[in-house]
Amino acid sequence: xxxxxxxxxxxxxxxxxxxxxxxxxxxxxxxxxxxxxxxxxxxxxxxxxxxxxxxxxxxxxxxxxxxxxxxxxxxxxxxxxxxxxxxxxxxxxxxxxxxxxxxxxxxxxxxxxxxxxxxxxxxxxxxxxxxxxxxxxxxxxxxxxxxxxxxxxxxxxxxxxxxxxxxxxxxxxxxxxxxxxxxxxxxxxxxxxxxxxxxxxxxxxxxxxxxxxxxxxxxxxxxxxxxxxxxxxxxxxxxxx
Amino acid sequence: xxxxxxxxxxxxxxxxxxxxxxxxxxxxxxxxxxxxxxxxxxxxxxxxxxxxxxxxxx
Numbered sequence: 001x002x003x004x005x006x007x008x009x010x011x012x013x014x015x016x017x018x019x020x021x022x023x024x025x026x027x028x029x030x031x032x033x034x035x036x037x038x039x040x041x042x043x044x045x046x047x048x049x050x051x052x053x054x055x056x057x058x059x060x061x062x063x064x065x066x067x068x069x070x071x072x073x074x075x076x077x078x079x080x081x082x083x084x085x086x087x088x089x090x091x092x093x094x095x096x097x098x099x100x101x102x103x104x105x106x107x108x109x110x111x112x113x114x115x116x117x118x119x120x121x122x123x124x125x126x127x128x129x130x131x132x133x134x135x136x137x138x139x140x141x142x143x144x145x146x147x148x149x150x151x152x153x154x155x156x157x158x159x160x161x162x163x164x165x166x167x168x169x170x171x172x173x174x175x176x177x178x179x180x181x182x183x184x185x186x187x188x189x190x191x192x193x194x195x196x197x198x199x200x201x202x203x204x205x206x207x208x209x210x211x212x213x214x215x216x217x218x219x220x221x222x223x224x225x226x227x228x229x230x231x232x233x234x235x236x237x238x239x240x241x
Numbered sequence: 242x243x244x245x246x247x248x249x250x251x252x253x254x255x256x257x258x259x260x261x262x263x264x265x266x267x268x269x270x271x272x273x274x275x276x277x278x279x280x281x282x283x284x285x286x287x288x289x290x291x292x293x294x295x296x297x298x299x
Contacts, residue, residue, distance in 0.1 A: 035247070035250055036247050036250035036251060037253055037254060040254055040257040043258055044257065086268060090260055090264050094257040094260055097253050101250060203265075203268060203272075207272055214275065217283060217286070220286060224286060224290065
């Protein structure tokens with residue numbers, strides 16, 4: 001069901017990630033201001049963009065679930081959010097490393113970009129306890145979808161609010177003029193974004209395939225156990241007649 | 242802050258890329274472990290169905 005087209009996707013992902021790494025270390029020029037430390041940008045920013053898009057995608061899939069009642073959309077939404085939280089962890093850690101190297105601090109509490117991303121990340125950390133505290137599968141899927149939609153709507157609002165805020169230390173990468181990146185850096189950056197997006201989709205499909213196979217296996221086991229029970233109960237019922 | 246010299250900056254860059262690779266490797270390893278568990282359980286179910294008498298058989 002979910003494994004269709006996984007092999008070419010995985011090959012494309014590996015090739016794009018390798019191309020991205022090659023461009024970062026052998027093609028993109030050193031930043032005039034930050035020097036070699038700026039190479040962190042090519043992993044940190046694509047991870048942040050893909051994580052935020054993953055949160056929004058999770059919300060859109062949750063809308064599909066509520067509209068159609070198809071629980072597979074809830075599972076898709078859950079896996080997208082789960083992967084985005086993993087990438088979000090990477091964003092926070094790589095961001096702290098970059099901040100220490102270029103600003104001399106691991107974290108700055110007065111920087112809107114950093115704090116807003118942390119707020120989004122912590123908001124989504126609430127998703128797990130909410131989801132797994134509900135035992136009934138239908139209610140679990142419904143409540144999780146409502147959360148995913150509300151939180152997914154918060155992500156672009158939060159992004160816009162931060163863009164409107166006054167810039168303190170954190171640089172703005174995406175702008176209407178295309179940012180201040182020179183050609184080689186911009187190409188490398190876009191390849192890295194493509195690589196990160198492909199990696200996200202590949203891992204998303206991989207986890208969905210694993211979850212689907214696991215669910216089917218549980219159903220098969222339950223059906224076999226029921227059949228075995230019927231077989232053992234059958235002769236006893238027959239002897240009573 | 243002035244740009245760090247290459248030997249010092251290299252440690253930070255290596256750490257950042259290592260964090261990214263570690264996250265991906267750990268994630269893939271966890272999914273791999275799940276898939277091998279599914280494979281093992283599937284093998285058990287196949288054994289179980291092999292032991293069952295064929296429908297309509299003796």
